Amino acid sequence: LPFLKKYKELQKVVGKGIYGEPRTVLFAEIFEECDKFLSTLEIEDLISKVPGKEYFAFRMGGKSSRAVNKELFCRGMGGWDLLRECLSNNDLSPMSKTDLERTLYTLAISFCACIDIVKERDQQTPGTFFGYLVAYLLHWRLGVEPKTSIKIMSVEGEADVNLQTDLIYDLGLKKQKFHVPVKTSSRERAIMLWAHQKLLDGAYGIERYMGTPVLLAETKLDKKNREVVEICLPDQWKVYQLYIARLKRVYYLDMPTPYLRLQGEFPPIMVKSFADLFSEWDDLMPV
Amino acid sequence: LPFLKKYKELQKVVGKGIYGEPRTVLFAEIFEECDKFLSTLEIEDLISKVPGKEYFAFRMGGKSSRAVNKELFCRGMGGWDLLRECLSNNDLSPMSKTDLERTLYTLAISFCACIDIVKERDQQTPGTFFGYLVAYLLHWRLGVEPKTSIKIMSVEGEADVNLQTDLIYDLGLKKQKFHVPVKTSSRERAIMLWAHQKLLDGAYGIERYMGTPVLLAETKLDKKNREVVEICLPDQWKVYQLYIARLKRVYYLDMPTPYLRLQGEFPPIMVKSFADLFSEWDDLMPV
Numbered sequence: 001l002p003f004l005k006k007y008k009e010l011q012k013v014v015g016k017g018i019y020g021e022p023r024t025v026l027f028a029e030i031f032e033e034c035d036k037f038l039s040t041l042e043i044e045d046l047i048s049k050v051p052g053k054e055y056f057a058f059r060m061g062g063k064s065s066r067a068v069n070k071e072l073f074c075r076g077m078g079g080w081d082l083l084r085e086c087l088s089n090n091d092l093s094p095m096s097k098t099d100l101e102r103t104l105y106t107l108a109i110s111f112c113a114c115i116d117i118v119k120e121r122d123q124q125t126p127g128t129f130f131g132y133l134v135a136y137l138l139h140w141r142l143g144v145e146p147k148t149s150i151k152i153m154s155v156e157g158e159a160d161v162n163l164q165t166d167l168i169y170d171l172g173l174k175k176q177k178f179h180v181p182v183k184t185s186s187r188e189r190a191i192m193l194w195a196h197q198k199l200l201d202g203a204y205g206i207e208r209y210m211g212t213p214v215l216l217a218e219t220k221l222d223k224k225n226r227e228v229v230e231i232c233l234p235d236q237w238k239v240y241q242l243y244i245a246r247l248k249r250v251y252y253l254d255m256p257t258p259y260l261r262l263q264g265e266f267p268p269i270m271v272k273s274f275a276d277l278f279s280e281w282d283d284l285m286p287v
Numbered sequence: 288l289p290f291l292k293k294y295k296e297l298q299k300v301v302g303k304g305i306y307g308e309p310r311t312v313l314f315a316e317i318f319e320e321c322d323k324f325l326s327t328l329e330i331e332d333l334i335s336k337v338p339g340k341e342y343f344a345f346r347m348g349g350k351s352s353r354a355v356n357k358e359l360f361c362r363g364m365g366g367w368d369l370l371r372e373c374l375s376n377n378d379l380s381p382m383s384k385t386d387l388e389r390t391l392y393t394l395a396i397s398f399c400a401c402i403d404i405v406k407e408r409d410q411q412t413p414g415t416f417f418g419y420l421v422a423y424l425l426h427w428r429l430g431v432e433p434k435t436s437i438k439i440m441s442v443e444g445e446a447d448v449n450l451q452t453d454l455i456y457d458l459g460l461k462k463q464k465f466h467v468p469v470k471t472s473s474r475e476r477a478i479m480l481w482a483h484q485k486l487l488d489g490a491y492g493i494e495r496y497m498g499t500p501v502l503l504a505e506t507k508l509d510k511k512n513r514e515v516v517e518i519c520l521p522d523q524w525k526v527y528q529l530y531i532a533r534l535k536r537v538y539y540l541d542m543p544t545p546y547l548r549l550q551g552e553f554p555p556i557m558v559k560s561f562a563d564l565f566s567e568w569d570d571l572m573p574v
Contacts, residue, residue, distance in 0.1 A: 121408070154522065154525055154526060155553050161523060163526070191482045192482065195479065195531060198485060198530070198531050199526065199530050199531055202530025202531060203529075203530050235446075235448045236448060238448065239441060239490065243485070243488075243489025243490050244489060
Protein backbone atom coordinates (compact mmCIF):
# COMPACT_ATOMS: atom_id res chain seq x y z
CA LEU A 1 0.00 0.00 0.00
CA PRO A 2 1.47 3.37 -1.05
CA PHE A 3 0.78 5.21 2.23
CA LEU A 4 2.56 2.47 4.19
CA LYS A 5 5.53 2.60 1.84
CA LYS A 6 5.74 6.38 2.24
CA TYR A 7 5.35 6.03 6.01
CA LYS A 8 8.39 3.74 6.10
CA GLU A 9 10.38 6.36 4.16
CA LEU A 10 9.23 8.96 6.67
CA GLN A 11 10.49 6.78 9.53
CA LYS A 12 13.92 6.72 7.93
CA VAL A 13 13.98 10.50 7.47
CA VAL A 14 12.87 10.99 11.10
CA GLY A 15 15.51 8.51 12.28
CA LYS A 16 18.19 10.53 10.52
CA GLY A 17 16.92 13.76 12.11
CA ILE A 18 16.26 15.36 8.72
CA TYR A 19 13.79 18.25 8.83
CA GLY A 20 12.71 20.69 6.15
CA GLU A 21 11.80 19.87 2.57
CA PRO A 22 12.33 16.07 2.52
CA ARG A 23 9.98 15.69 5.45
CA THR A 24 7.42 18.13 4.03
CA VAL A 25 7.35 16.23 0.73
CA LEU A 26 6.84 12.89 2.49
CA PHE A 27 3.99 14.21 4.61
CA ALA A 28 2.38 15.62 1.45
CA GLU A 29 2.67 12.24 -0.27
CA ILE A 30 1.29 10.38 2.75
CA PHE A 31 -1.70 12.67 3.01
CA GLU A 32 -2.40 12.33 -0.70
CA GLU A 33 -2.21 8.53 -0.58
CA CYS A 34 -4.39 8.37 2.53
CA ASP A 35 -6.95 10.65 0.89
CA LYS A 36 -7.02 8.40 -2.20
CA PHE A 37 -7.34 5.24 -0.13
CA LEU A 38 -10.08 6.63 2.11
CA SER A 39 -12.09 7.81 -0.91
CA THR A 40 -12.48 4.15 -1.98
CA LEU A 41 -14.03 3.15 1.37
CA GLU A 42 -17.60 3.00 2.56
CA ILE A 43 -18.87 5.42 5.22
CA GLU A 44 -20.85 4.23 8.23
CA ASP A 45 -22.75 6.73 10.36
CA LEU A 46 -22.10 5.98 14.02
CA ILE A 47 -24.42 6.53 16.97
CA SER A 48 -22.91 9.52 18.72
CA LYS A 49 -23.33 9.72 22.49
CA VAL A 50 -21.19 12.88 22.45
CA PRO A 51 -23.43 15.95 22.80
CA GLY A 52 -23.09 18.32 19.84
CA LYS A 53 -20.77 16.12 17.77
CA GLU A 54 -21.43 13.60 15.00
CA TYR A 55 -19.10 10.76 14.02
CA PHE A 56 -18.65 8.28 11.20
CA ALA A 57 -16.33 5.37 10.52
CA PHE A 58 -14.65 4.20 7.32
CA ARG A 59 -15.41 0.61 6.41
CA MET A 60 -13.92 -2.01 4.15
CA GLY A 61 -15.40 -5.49 4.27
CA GLY A 62 -15.77 -6.45 7.91
CA LYS A 63 -13.23 -3.89 9.12
CA SER A 64 -13.89 -0.47 10.50
CA SER A 65 -11.80 2.59 11.38
CA ARG A 66 -11.94 4.54 14.62
CA ALA A 67 -14.59 7.27 14.99
CA VAL A 68 -14.06 10.33 12.76
CA ASN A 69 -15.59 13.71 13.63
CA LYS A 70 -17.91 14.71 10.75
CA GLU A 71 -17.54 18.44 11.18
CA LEU A 72 -13.76 18.39 11.41
CA PHE A 73 -12.98 15.93 8.61
CA CYS A 74 -12.46 17.34 5.09
CA ARG A 75 -11.89 15.46 1.86
CA GLY A 76 -9.08 16.52 -0.42
CA MET A 77 -5.78 18.29 -0.02
CA GLY A 78 -7.00 21.90 -0.13
CA GLY A 79 -6.43 22.66 3.55
CA TRP A 80 -2.98 21.11 3.57
CA ASP A 81 -1.84 23.12 0.52
CA LEU A 82 -3.01 26.35 2.17
CA LEU A 83 -1.43 25.44 5.53
CA ARG A 84 1.92 24.72 3.85
CA GLU A 85 1.83 28.09 2.16
CA CYS A 86 0.84 29.91 5.35
CA LEU A 87 3.49 28.24 7.44
CA SER A 88 6.25 28.81 4.91
CA ASN A 89 5.27 32.50 4.80
CA ASN A 90 5.05 32.48 8.60
CA ASP A 91 1.60 34.06 8.33
CA LEU A 92 -1.49 32.08 9.28
CA SER A 93 -3.94 34.95 8.75
CA PRO A 94 -5.29 33.59 5.41
CA MET A 95 -6.71 30.61 7.36
CA SER A 96 -9.70 30.93 9.67
CA LYS A 97 -9.36 29.11 12.99
CA THR A 98 -12.02 26.65 11.79
CA ASP A 99 -10.06 25.93 8.59
CA LEU A 100 -6.91 25.40 10.63
CA GLU A 101 -8.68 23.04 13.06
CA ARG A 102 -10.19 21.02 10.24
CA THR A 103 -6.92 20.76 8.36
CA LEU A 104 -4.90 19.67 11.39
CA TYR A 105 -7.54 17.13 12.42
CA THR A 106 -7.86 15.71 8.90
CA LEU A 107 -4.09 15.30 8.55
CA ALA A 108 -3.93 13.34 11.80
CA ILE A 109 -7.07 11.23 11.59
CA SER A 110 -6.66 10.19 7.92
CA PHE A 111 -3.53 8.16 8.50
CA CYS A 112 -4.91 6.67 11.75
CA ALA A 113 -8.10 5.59 9.93
CA CYS A 114 -6.07 3.99 7.11
CA ILE A 115 -4.04 1.97 9.63
CA ASP A 116 -7.20 0.91 11.48
CA ILE A 117 -8.46 -0.57 8.21
CA VAL A 118 -5.31 -2.30 6.97
CA LYS A 119 -3.81 -3.49 10.27
CA GLU A 120 -5.15 -5.58 13.13
CA ARG A 121 -5.48 -3.72 16.47
CA ASP A 122 -2.41 -1.63 15.75
CA GLN A 123 -2.36 1.33 18.17
CA GLN A 124 1.37 1.87 17.93
CA THR A 125 1.69 2.96 14.29
CA PRO A 126 -1.03 5.67 14.53
CA GLY A 127 0.53 6.88 17.79
CA THR A 128 4.01 7.07 16.29
CA PHE A 129 2.74 8.84 13.18
CA PHE A 130 0.80 11.35 15.29
CA GLY A 131 4.01 12.06 17.21
CA TYR A 132 5.89 12.68 13.94
CA LEU A 133 3.14 15.00 12.70
CA VAL A 134 3.05 17.11 15.87
CA ALA A 135 6.88 17.27 15.95
CA TYR A 136 6.85 18.39 12.31
CA LEU A 137 4.27 21.14 12.90
CA LEU A 138 6.02 22.38 16.05
CA HIS A 139 9.35 22.44 14.26
CA TRP A 140 7.78 24.65 11.65
CA ARG A 141 6.29 26.93 14.31
CA LEU A 142 9.24 27.08 16.71
CA GLY A 143 12.22 26.68 14.45
CA VAL A 144 13.98 24.27 16.80
CA GLU A 145 14.30 20.53 16.78
CA PRO A 146 13.02 18.54 19.73
CA LYS A 147 14.91 16.04 21.82
CA THR A 148 13.11 12.84 22.75
CA SER A 149 14.97 12.11 25.95
CA ILE A 150 16.08 14.07 28.96
CA LYS A 151 18.78 13.57 31.56
CA ILE A 152 17.49 13.34 35.11
CA MET A 153 20.04 13.71 37.88
CA SER A 154 20.20 10.58 40.05
CA VAL A 155 21.97 10.39 43.42
CA GLU A 156 25.68 11.08 43.94
CA GLY A 157 28.01 8.53 42.47
CA GLU A 158 25.48 7.29 39.95
CA ALA A 159 25.09 8.17 36.30
CA ASP A 160 22.26 10.48 35.27
CA VAL A 161 19.14 8.66 34.14
CA ASN A 162 18.33 9.12 30.48
CA LEU A 163 14.54 9.25 30.46
CA GLN A 164 12.78 8.58 27.16
CA THR A 165 10.11 11.25 26.62
CA ASP A 166 7.94 12.62 23.88
CA LEU A 167 9.06 16.06 22.64
CA ILE A 168 11.40 18.33 24.62
CA TYR A 169 12.04 21.84 23.27
CA ASP A 170 14.85 24.03 24.43
CA LEU A 171 14.36 27.50 22.96
CA GLY A 172 17.70 28.78 24.17
CA LEU A 173 19.39 30.70 26.92
CA LYS A 174 17.10 32.24 29.57
CA LYS A 175 14.01 31.00 27.76
CA GLN A 176 11.46 28.53 29.02
CA LYS A 177 11.78 24.91 27.99
CA PHE A 178 8.81 22.82 26.95
CA HIS A 179 7.78 19.22 27.46
CA VAL A 180 5.18 18.16 24.90
CA PRO A 181 3.75 14.66 25.47
CA VAL A 182 1.91 13.53 22.32
CA LYS A 183 -0.83 10.90 22.62
CA THR A 184 -3.80 9.87 20.48
CA SER A 185 -5.84 9.79 23.72
CA SER A 186 -5.27 9.96 27.48
CA ARG A 187 -8.29 8.14 28.96
CA GLU A 188 -7.54 6.47 32.30
CA ARG A 189 -3.80 7.09 31.82
CA ALA A 190 -4.09 10.90 32.02
CA ILE A 191 -2.39 10.92 35.43
CA MET A 192 0.87 10.04 33.60
CA LEU A 193 0.89 13.54 32.06
CA TRP A 194 0.94 15.10 35.54
CA ALA A 195 3.42 12.54 36.85
CA HIS A 196 5.97 13.43 34.16
CA GLN A 197 5.47 17.12 34.92
CA LYS A 198 6.06 16.43 38.62
CA LEU A 199 9.22 14.48 37.79
CA LEU A 200 10.60 17.36 35.68
CA ASP A 201 9.55 19.88 38.36
CA GLY A 202 11.39 17.81 40.96
CA ALA A 203 14.55 17.37 38.92
CA TYR A 204 14.79 20.84 37.34
CA GLY A 205 12.66 23.15 39.45
CA ILE A 206 8.97 23.99 39.15
CA GLU A 207 7.92 24.80 35.56
CA ARG A 208 11.51 24.97 34.34
CA TYR A 209 9.95 22.70 31.72
CA MET A 210 6.40 23.72 30.87
CA GLY A 211 4.04 20.85 30.19
CA THR A 212 1.87 21.30 27.10
CA PRO A 213 0.55 17.89 25.99
CA VAL A 214 -1.04 17.48 22.54
CA LEU A 215 -3.85 14.92 22.29
CA LEU A 216 -5.87 13.81 19.29
CA ALA A 217 -9.26 12.94 20.83
CA GLU A 218 -10.93 11.14 23.73
CA THR A 219 -13.50 9.23 21.70
CA LYS A 220 -14.08 5.51 22.04
CA LEU A 221 -16.06 3.40 19.59
CA ASP A 222 -17.94 0.39 20.92
CA LYS A 223 -17.29 -2.21 18.22
CA LYS A 224 -20.55 -4.05 18.83
CA ASN A 225 -23.26 -1.45 19.31
CA ARG A 226 -21.49 1.14 17.10
CA GLU A 227 -21.79 3.91 19.68
CA VAL A 228 -19.20 6.64 20.15
CA VAL A 229 -18.57 7.95 23.64
CA GLU A 230 -16.06 10.54 24.85
CA ILE A 231 -14.20 9.50 28.00
CA CYS A 232 -13.62 12.66 30.05
CA LEU A 233 -12.69 12.96 33.72
CA PRO A 234 -12.65 16.71 34.41
CA ASP A 235 -13.02 16.34 38.19
CA GLN A 236 -10.05 13.97 38.34
CA TRP A 237 -7.98 16.36 36.23
CA LYS A 238 -8.75 19.11 38.76
CA VAL A 239 -7.30 17.11 41.66
CA TYR A 240 -4.26 16.15 39.57
CA GLN A 241 -3.72 19.86 38.83
CA LEU A 242 -4.21 20.66 42.55
CA TYR A 243 -2.09 17.96 44.15
CA ILE A 244 0.47 16.61 41.65
CA ALA A 245 1.73 19.38 39.36
CA ARG A 246 0.60 22.13 37.02
CA LEU A 247 0.19 21.63 33.29
CA LYS A 248 0.37 24.88 31.31
CA ARG A 249 -1.83 23.76 28.42
CA VAL A 250 -3.57 20.65 27.15
CA TYR A 251 -4.16 20.85 23.40
CA TYR A 252 -6.69 18.70 21.53
CA LEU A 253 -7.34 18.22 17.83
CA ASP A 254 -10.91 17.06 18.58
CA MET A 255 -11.61 19.12 21.68
CA PRO A 256 -13.77 17.33 24.29
CA THR A 257 -16.43 19.82 25.41
CA PRO A 258 -16.49 18.69 29.10
CA TYR A 259 -12.92 19.98 29.52
CA LEU A 260 -13.74 23.49 28.29
CA ARG A 261 -15.15 24.63 31.65
CA LEU A 262 -11.82 23.89 33.37
CA GLN A 263 -10.36 27.07 31.85
CA GLY A 264 -12.51 29.27 34.07
CA GLU A 265 -12.31 27.33 37.33
CA PHE A 266 -9.72 26.89 40.06
CA PRO A 267 -7.16 25.51 39.61
CA PRO A 268 -7.39 26.58 35.96
CA ILE A 269 -6.50 23.94 33.39
CA MET A 270 -6.19 25.56 29.98
CA VAL A 271 -7.59 22.85 27.72
CA LYS A 272 -7.60 24.28 24.21
CA SER A 273 -7.80 23.53 20.54
CA PHE A 274 -4.42 22.60 19.03
CA ALA A 275 -5.03 25.37 16.47
CA ASP A 276 -4.67 27.87 19.33
CA LEU A 277 -1.07 26.82 19.84
CA PHE A 278 -0.05 28.45 16.59
CA SER A 279 -1.26 31.89 17.64
CA GLU A 280 -0.57 31.84 21.38
CA TRP A 281 2.78 30.04 21.58
CA ASP A 282 4.89 33.20 21.87
CA ASP A 283 2.78 34.38 24.81
CA LEU A 284 3.48 31.21 26.76
CA MET A 285 7.04 32.29 27.34
CA PRO A 286 7.40 34.57 30.33
CA VAL A 287 10.67 36.05 29.08
CA LEU B 288 -16.03 -24.04 30.96
CA PRO B 289 -16.27 -24.74 34.72
CA PHE B 290 -13.60 -22.23 35.81
CA LEU B 291 -15.35 -19.44 33.91
CA LYS B 292 -18.69 -20.34 35.45
CA LYS B 293 -17.15 -20.29 38.93
CA TYR B 294 -15.40 -16.99 38.13
CA LYS B 295 -18.80 -15.45 37.31
CA GLU B 296 -20.12 -16.66 40.67
CA LEU B 297 -17.07 -15.12 42.34
CA GLN B 298 -17.80 -11.78 40.64
CA LYS B 299 -21.30 -11.82 42.16
CA VAL B 300 -19.94 -12.62 45.63
CA VAL B 301 -17.37 -9.84 45.31
CA GLY B 302 -20.04 -7.42 44.06
CA LYS B 303 -22.12 -8.14 47.17
CA GLY B 304 -19.11 -7.55 49.44
CA ILE B 305 -19.32 -11.07 50.89
CA TYR B 306 -16.07 -12.27 52.48
CA GLY B 307 -15.32 -15.42 54.48
CA GLU B 308 -16.38 -18.94 53.64
CA PRO B 309 -18.41 -18.37 50.42
CA ARG B 310 -15.43 -16.62 48.87
CA THR B 311 -12.94 -19.23 50.13
CA VAL B 312 -15.02 -22.03 48.63
CA LEU B 313 -15.28 -20.30 45.25
CA PHE B 314 -11.53 -19.69 45.09
CA ALA B 315 -10.94 -23.35 45.97
CA GLU B 316 -13.28 -24.44 43.17
CA ILE B 317 -11.68 -22.08 40.67
CA PHE B 318 -8.18 -23.30 41.47
CA GLU B 319 -9.29 -26.92 41.20
CA GLU B 320 -10.97 -26.34 37.82
CA CYS B 321 -7.96 -24.38 36.51
CA ASP B 322 -5.63 -27.16 37.64
CA LYS B 323 -7.79 -29.75 35.83
CA PHE B 324 -7.95 -27.68 32.65
CA LEU B 325 -4.23 -26.93 32.61
CA SER B 326 -3.36 -30.61 33.10
CA THR B 327 -4.99 -31.34 29.70
CA LEU B 328 -2.75 -28.85 27.87
CA GLU B 329 0.58 -29.20 26.16
CA ILE B 330 3.70 -27.58 27.61
CA GLU B 331 6.07 -25.52 25.45
CA ASP B 332 9.50 -24.64 26.74
CA LEU B 333 10.20 -20.99 26.05
CA ILE B 334 13.53 -19.32 25.33
CA SER B 335 14.26 -17.42 28.52
CA LYS B 336 16.24 -14.19 28.21
CA VAL B 337 15.81 -13.69 31.96
CA PRO B 338 19.02 -14.61 33.79
CA GLY B 339 18.47 -17.40 36.30
CA LYS B 340 14.84 -18.10 35.46
CA GLU B 341 13.19 -20.60 33.14
CA TYR B 342 9.74 -20.26 31.62
CA PHE B 343 7.18 -22.38 29.79
CA ALA B 344 3.82 -21.73 28.17
CA PHE B 345 0.65 -23.83 28.08
CA ARG B 346 -0.59 -24.58 24.57
CA MET B 347 -3.81 -25.73 23.01
CA GLY B 348 -3.98 -25.90 19.25
CA GLY B 349 -2.56 -22.63 17.91
CA LYS B 350 -3.10 -20.77 21.19
CA SER B 351 -0.57 -20.14 23.89
CA SER B 352 -0.64 -18.80 27.44
CA ARG B 353 1.60 -16.12 28.90
CA ALA B 354 5.04 -17.15 30.25
CA VAL B 355 4.93 -19.29 33.41
CA ASN B 356 7.92 -19.47 35.78
CA LYS B 357 9.02 -23.13 35.96
CA GLU B 358 10.44 -23.00 39.45
CA LEU B 359 7.44 -21.23 40.96
CA PHE B 360 4.63 -23.20 39.29
CA CYS B 361 3.33 -26.32 41.07
CA ARG B 362 0.76 -28.82 39.86
CA GLY B 363 -2.05 -29.85 42.17
CA MET B 364 -3.82 -28.30 45.13
CA GLY B 365 -1.40 -29.28 47.90
CA GLY B 366 -0.02 -25.80 48.51
CA TRP B 367 -3.45 -24.22 48.55
CA ASP B 368 -4.81 -26.71 51.10
CA LEU B 369 -1.86 -26.03 53.39
CA LEU B 370 -2.12 -22.24 52.94
CA ARG B 371 -5.83 -22.34 53.83
CA GLU B 372 -5.07 -24.24 56.97
CA CYS B 373 -2.19 -21.96 57.95
CA LEU B 374 -4.18 -18.80 57.40
CA SER B 375 -7.24 -20.03 59.27
CA ASN B 376 -4.95 -20.93 62.21
CA ASN B 377 -3.21 -17.56 61.78
CA ASP B 378 0.13 -19.37 61.79
CA LEU B 379 2.21 -19.55 58.62
CA SER B 380 5.15 -21.35 60.27
CA PRO B 381 4.32 -24.78 58.73
CA MET B 382 5.04 -23.27 55.28
CA SER B 383 8.56 -22.46 54.15
CA LYS B 384 8.92 -19.12 52.35
CA THR B 385 9.58 -21.03 49.13
CA ASP B 386 6.36 -23.05 49.54
CA LEU B 387 4.44 -19.86 50.21
CA GLU B 388 5.91 -18.13 47.14
CA ARG B 389 5.12 -21.12 44.92
CA THR B 390 1.59 -21.44 46.20
CA LEU B 391 0.76 -17.76 45.79
CA TYR B 392 2.29 -17.66 42.32
CA THR B 393 0.51 -20.82 41.20
CA LEU B 394 -2.87 -19.54 42.41
CA ALA B 395 -2.46 -16.33 40.43
CA ILE B 396 -0.87 -17.58 37.23
CA SER B 397 -3.14 -20.63 36.77
CA PHE B 398 -6.28 -18.60 36.18
CA CYS B 399 -4.41 -16.07 33.99
CA ALA B 400 -3.03 -18.91 31.84
CA CYS B 401 -6.50 -20.47 31.45
CA ILE B 402 -7.94 -17.15 30.26
CA ASP B 403 -5.02 -16.64 27.84
CA ILE B 404 -5.96 -19.97 26.25
CA VAL B 405 -9.75 -19.62 26.08
CA LYS B 406 -10.12 -15.89 25.37
CA GLU B 407 -8.72 -13.64 22.67
CA ARG B 408 -6.30 -10.94 23.92
CA ASP B 409 -8.21 -10.55 27.16
CA GLN B 410 -6.05 -8.63 29.65
CA GLN B 411 -8.96 -7.39 31.72
CA THR B 412 -10.26 -10.69 33.15
CA PRO B 413 -6.84 -11.85 34.45
CA GLY B 414 -6.25 -8.37 35.92
CA THR B 415 -9.63 -8.35 37.68
CA PHE B 416 -9.15 -11.87 39.00
CA PHE B 417 -5.69 -11.02 40.30
CA GLY B 418 -7.20 -8.03 42.12
CA TYR B 419 -9.82 -10.30 43.73
CA LEU B 420 -7.14 -12.79 44.79
CA VAL B 421 -4.90 -10.18 46.41
CA ALA B 422 -7.91 -8.56 48.14
CA TYR B 423 -8.93 -11.98 49.43
CA LEU B 424 -5.46 -12.78 50.81
CA LEU B 425 -5.06 -9.34 52.38
CA HIS B 426 -8.49 -9.59 53.99
CA TRP B 427 -7.39 -12.85 55.54
CA ARG B 428 -4.16 -11.28 56.77
CA LEU B 429 -5.50 -7.91 57.91
CA GLY B 430 -9.01 -8.70 58.98
CA VAL B 431 -10.45 -5.58 57.35
CA GLU B 432 -12.27 -5.09 54.08
CA PRO B 433 -10.80 -2.73 51.50
CA LYS B 434 -12.51 0.19 49.87
CA THR B 435 -11.97 0.64 46.13
CA SER B 436 -12.46 4.39 45.96
CA ILE B 437 -11.30 7.35 47.94
CA LYS B 438 -12.62 10.86 48.41
CA ILE B 439 -10.19 13.57 47.38
CA MET B 440 -10.96 17.10 48.53
CA SER B 441 -11.47 19.44 45.59
CA VAL B 442 -11.59 23.26 45.88
CA GLU B 443 -14.11 25.17 48.01
CA GLY B 444 -17.67 25.05 46.79
CA GLU B 445 -17.16 21.87 44.82
CA ALA B 446 -17.98 18.30 45.75
CA ASP B 447 -15.17 15.97 46.76
CA VAL B 448 -13.86 13.87 43.89
CA ASN B 449 -14.53 10.18 44.28
CA LEU B 450 -11.42 8.59 42.82
CA GLN B 451 -11.62 4.93 41.76
CA THR B 452 -8.57 3.09 43.11
CA ASP B 453 -7.39 -0.43 43.69
CA LEU B 454 -7.41 -1.45 47.37
CA ILE B 455 -7.55 1.05 50.23
CA TYR B 456 -7.20 -0.29 53.80
CA ASP B 457 -8.11 1.70 56.86
CA LEU B 458 -6.90 -0.20 59.91
CA GLY B 459 -8.58 2.10 62.37
CA LEU B 460 -8.03 5.12 64.57
CA LYS B 461 -4.42 6.40 64.80
CA LYS B 462 -3.17 3.62 62.55
CA GLN B 463 -1.59 3.98 59.16
CA LYS B 464 -3.77 3.57 56.09
CA PHE B 465 -2.64 1.62 53.04
CA HIS B 466 -3.06 2.05 49.31
CA VAL B 467 -2.44 -1.22 47.47
CA PRO B 468 -2.50 -0.91 43.68
CA VAL B 469 -2.75 -4.41 42.14
CA LYS B 470 -1.51 -4.99 38.59
CA THR B 471 -0.39 -8.03 36.60
CA SER B 472 2.57 -5.90 35.41
CA SER B 473 3.74 -2.29 35.49
CA ARG B 474 6.05 -2.01 32.48
CA GLU B 475 6.15 1.49 31.00
CA ARG B 476 3.17 2.54 33.15
CA ALA B 477 5.04 2.20 36.47
CA ILE B 478 5.09 5.99 36.91
CA MET B 479 1.33 5.77 37.61
CA LEU B 480 2.11 4.02 40.92
CA TRP B 481 4.15 7.01 42.07
CA ALA B 482 1.62 9.48 40.67
CA HIS B 483 -1.19 8.00 42.75
CA GLN B 484 1.04 8.08 45.83
CA LYS B 485 1.81 11.75 45.16
CA LEU B 486 -1.90 12.50 44.76
CA LEU B 487 -2.72 10.86 48.12
CA ASP B 488 0.28 12.59 49.74
CA GLY B 489 -1.00 15.92 48.41
CA ALA B 490 -4.57 15.41 49.49
CA TYR B 491 -4.01 13.70 52.87
CA GLY B 492 -0.44 14.50 53.92
CA ILE B 493 2.76 12.64 53.16
CA GLU B 494 2.46 8.87 53.75
CA ARG B 495 -0.91 9.20 55.52
CA TYR B 496 -1.64 6.44 53.01
CA MET B 497 1.31 4.09 52.53
CA GLY B 498 1.78 2.83 49.00
CA THR B 499 2.44 -0.92 48.78
CA PRO B 500 1.65 -2.10 45.23
CA VAL B 501 1.35 -5.82 44.47
CA LEU B 502 2.47 -6.94 41.01
CA LEU B 503 2.41 -10.37 39.42
CA ALA B 504 5.45 -10.26 37.09
CA GLU B 505 7.28 -8.14 34.52
CA THR B 506 7.73 -10.83 31.89
CA LYS B 507 6.81 -10.38 28.26
CA LEU B 508 6.54 -13.18 25.74
CA ASP B 509 7.39 -12.43 22.13
CA LYS B 510 4.70 -14.34 20.26
CA LYS B 511 6.83 -14.92 17.20
CA ASN B 512 10.30 -15.88 18.39
CA ARG B 513 9.01 -17.44 21.67
CA GLU B 514 11.45 -15.49 23.81
CA VAL B 515 10.66 -14.30 27.33
CA VAL B 516 12.11 -11.01 28.48
CA GLU B 517 11.65 -9.17 31.77
CA ILE B 518 11.02 -5.44 31.35
CA CYS B 519 12.69 -3.67 34.26
CA LEU B 520 13.58 0.00 34.62
CA PRO B 521 15.39 0.25 37.99
CA ASP B 522 17.08 3.56 37.18
CA GLN B 523 13.77 5.16 36.25
CA TRP B 524 12.20 3.84 39.46
CA LYS B 525 14.99 5.54 41.42
CA VAL B 526 14.22 8.96 39.99
CA TYR B 527 10.47 8.42 40.54
CA GLN B 528 11.24 7.58 44.17
CA LEU B 529 13.53 10.65 44.39
CA TYR B 530 11.37 13.27 42.71
CA ILE B 531 7.70 12.19 42.74
CA ALA B 532 6.84 10.34 45.95
CA ARG B 533 7.94 7.46 48.19
CA LEU B 534 6.51 3.96 47.86
CA LYS B 535 6.86 1.91 51.04
CA ARG B 536 6.99 -1.49 49.36
CA VAL B 537 6.62 -3.02 45.92
CA TYR B 538 5.62 -6.69 46.16
CA TYR B 539 6.03 -9.20 43.32
CA LEU B 540 4.80 -12.77 42.93
CA ASP B 541 7.54 -13.43 40.33
CA MET B 542 10.25 -11.12 41.64
CA PRO B 543 12.35 -9.44 38.91
CA THR B 544 15.98 -9.78 39.98
CA PRO B 545 17.11 -6.34 38.63
CA TYR B 546 14.92 -4.64 41.23
CA LEU B 547 16.51 -6.45 44.18
CA ARG B 548 19.50 -4.11 44.35
CA LEU B 549 17.20 -1.11 44.92
CA GLN B 550 16.70 -2.22 48.53
CA GLY B 551 20.26 -1.30 49.44
CA GLU B 552 20.67 1.92 47.50
CA PHE B 553 19.53 5.50 47.96
CA PRO B 554 16.70 6.29 47.82
CA PRO B 555 15.79 2.77 48.98
CA ILE B 556 12.92 1.07 47.17
CA MET B 557 11.93 -2.05 49.05
CA VAL B 558 11.01 -4.38 46.20
CA LYS B 559 10.17 -7.72 47.79
CA SER B 560 8.49 -11.06 47.33
CA PHE B 561 4.73 -10.94 48.00
CA ALA B 562 5.31 -13.80 50.47
CA ASP B 563 7.23 -11.32 52.66
CA LEU B 564 4.09 -9.28 53.16
CA PHE B 565 2.57 -11.98 55.34
CA SER B 566 5.41 -11.89 57.85
CA GLU B 567 6.35 -8.21 57.79
CA TRP B 568 3.00 -6.46 57.54
CA ASP B 569 2.71 -5.67 61.25
CA ASP B 570 6.11 -3.99 61.19
CA LEU B 571 5.04 -1.62 58.44
CA MET B 572 2.83 0.26 60.86
CA PRO B 573 4.73 2.88 62.83
CA VAL B 574 2.10 2.96 65.60
